[in-house]
Amino acid sequence: MNRYPFWKYAFVGLAVAIGLLYAVPNLFGEAPAVQVSPVKATLSADAALMGRVEQVLVKAGIEQRGAFLDPSGVKVRFATEEVQLNAKDLLQRELGEDYVVALNLQSNVPGWMRGINALPMYLGLDLRGGVHFLLQVDMQGAVAKAADRYAADIRTLLREDKRKVRHAGIVREGESVVVRFRDEENRGRAREAIEKEIPDLLLKDGGAAGEFTLSATLKLEAQKRIQDFALQQNITTLRNRVNELGVAEPIVQQAGADRVVVQLPGVQDTAKAKDIIGRTATLELRMVEAHASDSSGRDYDPAKIQQAQSGAVPFGTELHVSKRGGLEEVLLLNRTPVLTGERLTDAAPSFDPQSGEPMVRVSLDGQGARLMRDATRDAVKRRMAVLLIERGKPEVITAPVIQSELGASFQITGRMNPKEANDLALLLRAGALAAPMDIVEERTVGPSLGRENIEKGWKSTLIGFGAIAVFMVLYYSVFGVISVLALATNLVLLVSLLSMLQATLTLPGIAAVALTLGMAIDANVLINERIREELRNGATPQAAISAGFERAFGTIVDSNITTLIAGVFLFMFGSGPVRGFAVVHCLGILTSMFSAVLVSRALVNLLYGSRRKLDRLPIGNTDWQKRAAARAA
Numbered sequence: 040m041n042r043y044p045f046w047k048y049a050f051v052g053l054a055v056a057i058g059l060l061y062a063v064p065n066l067f068g069e070a071p072a073v074q075v076s077p078v079k080a081t082l083s084a085d086a087a088l089m090g091r092v093e094q095v096l097v098k099a100g101i102e103q104r105g106a107f108l109d110p111s112g113v114k115v116r117f118a119t120e121e122v123q124l125n126a127k128d129l130l131q132r133e134l135g136e137d138y139v140v141a142l143n144l145q146s147n148v149p150g151w152m153r154g155i156n157a158l159p160m161y162l163g164l165d166l167r168g169g170v171h172f173l174l175q176v177d178m179q180g181a182v183a184k185a186a187d188r189y190a191a192d193i194r195t196l197l198r199e200d201k202r203k204v205r206h207a208g209i210v211r212e213g214e215s216v217v218v219r220f221r222d223e224e225n226r227g228r229a230r231e232a233i234e235k236e237i238p239d240l241l242l243k244d245g246g247a248a249g250e251f252t253l254s255a256t257l258k259l260e261a262q263k264r265i266q267d268f269a270l271q272q273n274i275t276t277l278r279n280r281v282n283e284l285g286v287a288e289p290i291v292q293q294a295g296a297d298r299v300v301v302q303l304p305g306v307q308d309t310a311k312a313k314d315i316i317g318r319t320a321t322l323e324l325r326m327v328e329a330h331a332s333d334s335s336g337r338d339y340d341p342a343k344i345q346q347a348q349s350g351a352v353p354f355g356t357e358l359h360v361s362k363r364g365g366l367e368e369v370l371l372l373n374r375t376p377v378l379t380g381e382r383l384t385d386a387a388p389s390f391d392p393q394s395g396e397p398m399v400r401v402s403l404d405g406q407g408a409r410l411m412r413d414a415t416r417d418a419v420k421r422r423m424a425v426l427l428i429e430r431g432k433p434e435v436i437t438a439p440v441i442q443s444e445l446g447a448s449f450q451i452t453g454r455m456n457p458k459e460a461n462d463l464a465l466l467l468r469a470g471a472l473a474a475p476m477d478i479v480e481e482r483t484v485g486p487s488l489g490r491e492n493i494e495k496g497w498k499s500t501l502i503g504f505g506a507i508a509v510f511m512v513l514y515y516s517v518f519g520v521i522s523v524l525a526l527a528t529n530l531v532l533l534v535s536l537l538s539m540l541q542a543t544l545t546l547p548g549i550a551a552v553a554l555t556l557g558m559a560i561d562a563n564v565l566i567n568e569r570i571r572e573e574l575r576n577g578a579t580p581q582a583a584i585s586a587g588f589e590r591a592f593g594t595i596v597d598s599n600i601t602t603l604i605a606g607v608f609l610f611m612f613g614s615g616p617v618r619g620f621a622v623v624h625c626l627g628i629l630t631s632m633f634s635a636v637l638v639s640r641a642l643v644n645l646l647y648g649s650r651r652k653l654d655r656l657p658i659g660n661t662d663w664q665k666r667a668a669a670r671a672a
């Protein structure tokens with residue numbers, strides 16, 4: 040007798056049911072949609088924004104096919120691309136420049152499936168269509184910006200140094216900073232001060248007769264560090280920006296020493312993508328000179344605010360409005376920044392160990408630490424604003440109170456929740472591009488070409504599946520049908536796993552699916568042939584079934600483990616499409632072992648395991664059956 044205990048049948052049935060549930064969303068297809076997301080950190084994507092979007096569409100008589108809210112913004116589906124384009128233009132006009140309205144594609148999966156995270160696989164650029172950018176990072180520009188900073192640092196250092204070093208001018212020549220002096224004594228004192236305070240600079244004496252110069256260039260290790268930091272910061276910034284486009288599984292990764300690849304599957308509005316990717320932003324920290332909510336101290340006199348609001352802004356200040364947490368506050372800021380975002384080396388969200396409230400830990404480089412100490416030494420209990428300037432429009436991100444003199448590392452606290460602390464850390468860390476970038480290559484894959492690739496890929500997979508099914512049924516009869524059902528289960532489980540993991544499927548991934556199906560049937564062939572061999576050796580049908588599955592198991596495991604090892608190394612050392620192929624390949628090996636061993640045996644046991652008298656097995660027209668029938672006659 041070959042019977043599974045009930046729990047094994049239940050386990051196999053549950054696995055297949057879950058697989059079907061999570062594989063089905065891939066059949067619903069996609070609809071043209073728009074995503075509305077806020078540009079400013081002080082604005083949020085919430086129910087109020089969704090209500091506003093729906094109200095605008097209803098007022099204009101534009102029919103939608105469902106709207107929902109997720110962390111990246113409000114998404115609305117439409118019936119046709121024409122309606123989508125009309126809605127996009129209308130929403131951008133009504134909501135203004137504070138929001139990005141981007142075109143994309145959204146799945147038609149019902150809401151209850153999204154609620155249990157039953158979502159379709161992401162499709163790569165070659166299947167879904169979209170845009171591909173190759174960007175060149177201006178590494179020399181990053182070094183030149185660093186030279187500008189060091190020129191300012193040297194000027195400040197020589198002016199404030201105790202030695203009172205006198206110089207005749209500081210200029211930047213290429214990637215070097217040249218300081219001129221009138222005598223050797225001042226040059227010597229300057230060299231000593233610079234070597235002590237700015238160790239990244241390599242100093243060289245020069246000058247013609249009667250002229251004394253000191254040339255400062257970045258050391259090679261400092262240049263390499265600056266270039267690496269610029270590249271990584273640009274990648275982080277780009278990843279934050281493409282989130283505004285509502286792209287599923289965007290690819291933003293380094294390509295070589297100074298290039299970045301950006302792939303945005305499903306993006307239809309390439310002009311909007313280029314605008315968002317290429318925009319510039321700067322970050323500044325400025326002292327608050329006055330604000331309307333506090334009248335303590337002469338620096339915070341609210342009369343200054345009233346004066347500025349009436350049009351008479353005091354010299355050297357600017358009027359700004361901070362909108363955060365639903366509150367609006369008027370601030371008068373000093374025009375001169377304490378320091379810029381270039382001085383930040385890190386910013387990370389954390390929690391105050393005493394109060395447990397969210398906060399942001401900020402780290403500065405050496406010069407930034409010195410500037411911060413000088414600015415905050417006599418400014419305790421005053422406020423400092425973090426200003427993000429993007430597209431020429433400044434925005435106050437936060438304006439915390441200075442609790443003590445600040446230095447190389449300090450904390451920003453205030454009325455923040457964990458998400459706001461994380462967003463603030465991202466803005467501080469990657470609010471601006473560290474070096475200019477140029478788009479050196481641009482490719483667009485149309486949705487129609489993507490659909491054609493999907494159709495060809497799945498058509499080849501299904502034809503291969505059909506050919507395997509015909510062969511198995513003709514050669515192994517009912518056991519061939521069982522093998523085909525196990526193979527179909529393998530395909531369902533593989534698709535459901537890819538959907539659960541939200542993996543990105545590309546053409547190489549479809550090739551891996553087709554290859555997996557061809558390899559998976561090999562396990563069933565081994566089992567069926569082993570059963571035949573047992574029957575030829577005179578075993579009873581029930582004993583042949585048991586021995587066939589048990590003795591074929593070792594061979595199946597050995598062959599699949601060796602193939603799995605190859606797939607793991609492909610994943611470890613491959614990149615791009617190769618890694619995508621490896622992921623599908625490895626998952627396919629695991630699902631094929633499950634379906635070939637457990638699912639097929641469960642089906643065989645259900646059909647034949649409980650039969651006490653079993654004379655023959657429908658496993659093809661074999662010689663042993665003919666001989667057995669002749670002996671019986």
